[in-house]
Amino acid sequence: MTRTRSSIRVGSPPARVGLENRQAWLATPALLWILLGLVVPLTAIVVFSFWTGSSIGMSSDLTTSNYANILTSDTFWGTVRWTFRVLIIVLLSVTLLGLPVAYFTARVITVEWIRTGLIFLLFVPFLVSYIIRMITWIPLFGRAGIVNWTLTTIKVLDAPSDFLLYTSPSMITALVFLYVAFMVGPVYFKLQQLDKDLIRAAQNLGASPLRTFLTVELPLIRPGIVIGWLFVSVMIMSDFATERIVGGGLSPMLAGTVWRRAEVLLWPQASAQAVTLVILTLALASGLIRFAQLDQDL
Amino acid sequence: MVDEPEATGVVVEFEHVSRFFGEAVAVDAVSFAVGQGEFFSIIGPSGSGKTTTVRMIAGLEVPTDGTIRLFGKDVTTLAPHKRDTPMVFQSYALFPHMNLRDNVAYGLRMRRVSKSQRNARADELLELVGMDGLGERRADQLSGGQQQRVALARALATEPRVVLLDEALGALDAALRVEMQGELKRLQDQLGCSFVHVTHDQSEAIAMADRILVLNEGRVEQVGTPAEVFAKPETRFVASFVGQNNLVDAISHGSTDEGLQRVHTALGEFLVQPPTKHALEKGQPVTLVLRADALRRVTPRETPNEFEATVAGAQYSGARVTLLMEASDGTEFRMEEHESLSVGAPLRPGDYLLVGWDIGDAYLMK
Numbered sequence: 001m002t003r004t005r006s007s008i009r010v011g012s013p014p015a016r017v018g019l020e021n022r023q024a025w026l027a028t029p030a031l032l033w034i035l036l037g038l039v040v041p042l043t044a045i046v047v048f049s050f051w052t053g054s055s056i057g058m059s060s061d062l063t064t065s066n067y068a069n070i071l072t073s074d075t076f077w078g079t080v081r082w083t084f085r086v087l088i089i090v091l092l093s094v095t096l097l098g099l100p101v102a103y104f105t106a107r108v109i110t111v112e113w114i115r116t117g118l119i120f121l122l123f124v125p126f127l128v129s130y131i132i133r134m135i136t137w138i139p140l141f142g143r144a145g146i147v148n149w150t151l152t153t154i155k156v157l158d159a160p161s162d163f164l165l166y167t168s169p170s171m172i173t174a175l176v177f178l179y180v181a182f183m184v185g186p187v188y189f190k191l192q193q194l195d196k197d198l199i200r201a202a203q204n205l206g207a208s209p210l211r212t213f214l215t216v217e218l219p220l221i222r223p224g225i226v227i228g229w230l231f232v233s234v235m236i237m238s239d240f241a242t243e244r245i246v247g248g249g250l251s252p253m254l255a256g257t258v259w260r261r262a263e264v265l266l267w268p269q270a271s272a273q274a275v276t277l278v279i280l281t282l283a284l285a286s287g288l289i290r291f292a293q294l295d296q297d298l
Numbered sequence: 299m300v301d302e303p304e305a306t307g308v309v310v311e312f313e314h315v316s317r318f319f320g321e322a323v324a325v326d327a328v329s330f331a332v333g334q335g336e337f338f339s340i341i342g343p344s345g346s347g348k349t350t351t352v353r354m355i356a357g358l359e360v361p362t363d364g365t366i367r368l369f370g371k372d373v374t375t376l377a378p379h380k381r382d383t384p385m386v387f388q389s390y391a392l393f394p395h396m397n398l399r400d401n402v403a404y405g406l407r408m409r410r411v412s413k414s415q416r417n418a419r420a421d422e423l424l425e426l427v428g429m430d431g432l433g434e435r436r437a438d439q440l441s442g443g444q445q446q447r448v449a450l451a452r453a454l455a456t457e458p459r460v461v462l463l464d465e466a467l468g469a470l471d472a473a474l475r476v477e478m479q480g481e482l483k484r485l486q487d488q489l490g491c492s493f494v495h496v497t498h499d500q501s502e503a504i505a506m507a508d509r510i511l512v513l514n515e516g517r518v519e520q521v522g523t524p525a526e527v528f529a530k531p532e533t534r535f536v537a538s539f540v541g542q543n544n545l546v547d548a549i550s551h552g553s554t555d556e557g558l559q560r561v562h563t564a565l566g567e568f569l570v571q572p573p574t575k576h577a578l579e580k581g582q583p584v585t586l587v588l589r590a591d592a593l594r595r596v597t598p599r600e601t602p603n604e605f606e607a608t609v610a611g612a613q614y615s616g617a618r619v620t621l622l623m624e625a626s627d628g629t630e631f632r633m634e635e636h637e638s639l640s641v642g643a644p645l646r647p648g649d650y651l652l653v654g655w656d657i658g659d660a661y662l663m664k
Contacts, residue, residue, distance in 0.1 A: 195391065201387060201391040203379050205452065205453075215407075220394070
């Protein structure tokens with residue numbers, strides 16, 4: 001007990017190191033879990049990506065042709081461009097939709113339990129499985145869905161439209177609705193943390209509400225926005241199902257392409273694409289962090 | 299209320315201003331006026347409405363009722379950014395994402411002053427508060443005292459005619475606080491602007507204020523110079539809140555031939571100067587105010603006002619010691635004396651002392 005207390009005291013480095021070492025053991029189960037669940041499969045995928053594929057499976061003959069095929073494929077780069085385009089549209093949309101929601105909840109609602117309740121509501125859809133959430137788009141936006149039925153009944157449309165489902169706009173809409181909560185969350189918490197005196201000080205020095213937002217609040221919640229972008233980006237980069245269920249597989253995204261290769265047991269090709277996907281995602285994430293100087297703010 | 303600000307002009311004026319938060323009354327029909335160049339302190343315990351009051355000057359709170367005027371203009375519901383009433387906060391509230399120069403220049407930037415001009419002005423102000431050459435630093439690289447100087451420079455940058463200080467020195471340690479008090483007074487003399495200063499610390503108000511307003515439960519208890527508020531509290535609350543006063547319930551009991559007021563208390567019968575404003579009727583209940591430092595050890599019959607008491611404890615602060623005393627009837631009171639009086643013969647709890655005061659050192663309050 002005495003040792004613990006003395007080791008917490010600032011200015012006694014040797015004791016503090018001892019304490020940190022002991023605390024480090026707390027991370028062991030998590031580290032083992034990560035090793036087992038992340039490092040092992042990832043290593044396997046990297047190894048497979050250099051193996052040779054054939055119609056009956058794969059052999060351990062090392063080759064770089066999987067990568068050569070990907071990197072010289074116009075289809076692949078087309079998919080990359082399309083994926084990033086979708087990503088940018090979704091990020092813009094979740095930002096424009098999410099910021100006002102977070103702002104409203106954190107600033108306008110003054111009763112704390114209502115605020116907490118609203119944030120909880122945002123995550124209620126996640127109590128329902130992903131498949132159910134996505135399948136419900138079909139009765140809503142499908143050919144015989146509610147929207148088409150309403151539009152044809154009130155004679156806005158002569159015949160049911162295919163535009164609402166199995167198109168890229170419908171896929172993008174679905175992605176925005178799926179992930180907007182991950183944008184609202186971090187921004188909301190950052191706004192909650194923000195010292196209200198800073199806002200008072202800005203207003204006091206002559207800043208209108210809009211200029212207070214632009215010059216004080218926005219820069220200070222930037223880390224929250226970027227964390228939201230990171231969450232949403234990583235999830236979109238790995239989302240292989242939405243493009244199928246809502247997009248009808250007509251606007252393929254990178255993760256979906258990996259899935260289609262794996263489905264037909266083209267393991268080495270699928271692995272090489274997966275590795276490329278991981279590298280692209282890491283590049284994107286570090287770019288975002290760099291852009292936001294997040295490493296300095298956290 | 300006792301004395302109006304000098305005729306050079308009224309800067310801030312409150313007329314029956316009230317602020318309710320739901321059912322709770324934060325500020326209750328408060329009226330006062332702050333003069334040009336005046337250092338005006340608002341003191342009161344926490345929850346007395348002093349922060350709400352200063353925020354209403356800045357427009358950060360809107361009154362439920364009443365009128366607020368700045369320089370004679372009705373600003374009761376004017377948005378904060380349309381007033382020129384910069385505030386210095388207890389939390390300093392420096393913008394963490396800007397360097398010190400940009401912090402100080404913020405008010406000028408909001409007024410669309412060109413970058414070169416506002417930076418020059420910001421450097422000037424940083425120099426004024428003794429922080430020259432530190433414009434590139436960020437707030438988190440500074441000590442509390444330094445941050446407060448920058449916050450002050452930021453408030454002064456637009457040359458406001460009134461600056462609000464909300465417990466501005468509250469987060470500083472004692473020595474630094476005294477240093478900043480001197481600094482503030484120097485700046486005020488130099489710049490000639492008015493200060494409205496909110497604090498729970500009465501010594502800070504005595505040190506700096508031209509006039510003090512005492513708030514309690516949202517109501518004005520007294521307005522006056524520090525000397526008036528401390529020497530002549532007008533209400534029981536002020537008497538117990540400022541200084542160290544002992545309040546003794548008394549009944550008026552006629553006058554002596556010399557024109558002194560005779561009063562009955564649980565401690566005995568005493569002679570006091572009669573109140574100047576209004577004569578007392580016989581049998582009227584009053585409060586006898588005994589300053590702790592007016593009480594002293596006396597020899598028998600040295601003064602007409604004496605009583606016996608036992609020592610219950612002592613609190614030392616520097617060369618002064620406050621004795622906690624208990625009179626024969628159980629009334630507790632405080633007596634402040636120089637520490638050297640106890641040298642050689644230290645007092646112990648339970649010791650008897652004959653305590654008294656000179657006639658002019660106590661007074662009566664209704």
